[in-house]
Amino acid sequence: MELLGNIQSAMMTRHQKAEVMIAGEQLRLRVHDSKLIKDRRHHLRTYPNCFVAQELIDWLISHKEVPDRETAVQLMQHLMDHDIIHHVCDKWPAFKDAKYLYRFRKDDGTFPFNIEVKIFMRGQRLYEHLITSKDSILQLRQEKGVAYERSFPGYMLIDWLLQNGEIESRRQGLDLCKALLEHDIIQHVQPALDLKVPTNGRCGSLTHQQHSSCGYPLNASLTAALAVRCNPTSVLKRHVTCEELLSPGAPYVKRVLTILGDALGWGFVVRGKSPCYVQAVDPGSPAAAAGIKVRQFVCRVNGRSVLHLDYRTLSKLVMTGPRVVTLEVMEPLD
Structure with a gap:
């Protein structure tokens, strides 16, 4: 009954509005996964992204999120009182355990964010x-x-x-x-x-x-x-292989740069794998001061070859190492 505990605990905290919404968002995602939220027809009209109150109450009980129907109605009423859900057709203030259509306000863009x-x-x-x-x-x-x-x-x-x-x-x-x-x-x-x-x-x-x-x-x-991960568009103009970087006469110049990290870290972002490259550099960071630039390929970190690593492994290597980082990089001649 994790959702029940989350919503009940949210009722008693000073950040009630925000925490009730978080509990409601947990429920919304799970109900979406269970296919209870979908387009519904009522009186020859289609209402998108709705759930039927009675079906949701049945779902809460069958998944042991609540002990009984009365508790389930109370929890849904609490979400309704905090503008997490609303009746689709009318402005009824009470949540009814019946075949009425309701919708999460986040699904129709009406939730009042502060x-x-x-x-x-x-x-x-x-x-x-x-x-x-x-x-x-x-x-x-x-x-x-x-x-x-x-x-x-x-x-x-x-x-x-x-x-x-x-x-x-x-x-x-x-x-x-x-x-x-x-x-x-x-x-x-x-x-x-x-x-x-x-x-x-x-x-x-x-x-x-x-x-x-x-x-x-x-x-x-x-x-x-x-879990949301951000994967920004690559700054590279084209894909480059490790073999291309290491081939004789390749149009790249090698540099060895030393970064002295400060209290906020180093200030650069790497992406890619085999090879990793510099995706972004904070202009006011130690990395920028050391000469780190966008589109440089990282070959070594503190003397260790990293050419064939992915960016997560390389990032961990930098973040868990000493505050002074020596990078061997290759950058295009143009």
Whole structure:
């Protein structure tokens, strides 16, 4: 009864509106997966993306999300009171366990988003991405003899946001992290610290992993459905192979560049595989100062050949290594 617990816990928190919507979004995705949401005809008119109240109540009970019909109606009424769902044909304020058509407001674009809800939804999406990503930065870490589960150094979060196309610059990353911190999506693991985004080696953590009352944890199916990855269009003009880069007389020049990372990381994004290339560089970053440029191909990292690695493995190699990174790159002569 995970959805039941999420919605009930959301009823009692100060961020009620945002958290009820997150619980409602979990339900919406699962109902879509179960094919209960579809176009329906009523009085010779077609209503898109609707569900039948009675069918959904039956579904909640059969999937053991609620113990009985009365509880199911109460939960759906709670979603209705918070503008998550609405009656399709009329403006009835009460949810009826009958063959009436309802729709999630997100499916028809009528949900009233506010700033707080947007931040909570962004934080939820980032969290799902983080916990499902391979080699996640959320790990068990030690700080002053105390172990913190699923915590991260601040600079790693900034680097991760850049690598995954969530932000365009480190400054934008700082602004996002400050918003997440202010809305209790992330927190310092040491309560004595000032409330500043942990952009140096200090660890931060995701609040909703330490306090289950927030109503954020999702099951495996919802995790897969909500994990969103950004794959920007390649900056390369054409595909280049490793063999082409290494062939005699190839129109590329080799450079060895040393980057001294600062509290926010290095400031460049790699993409591709065999070979990886530089997709983006933050203009004010250590990478830009060191001479890293877009469309350079990465051949070695700290003396290790990475020409045949994919960008995830290469990124992990850089992020888990020393703050001083020596890159051997090849760039086009033109």
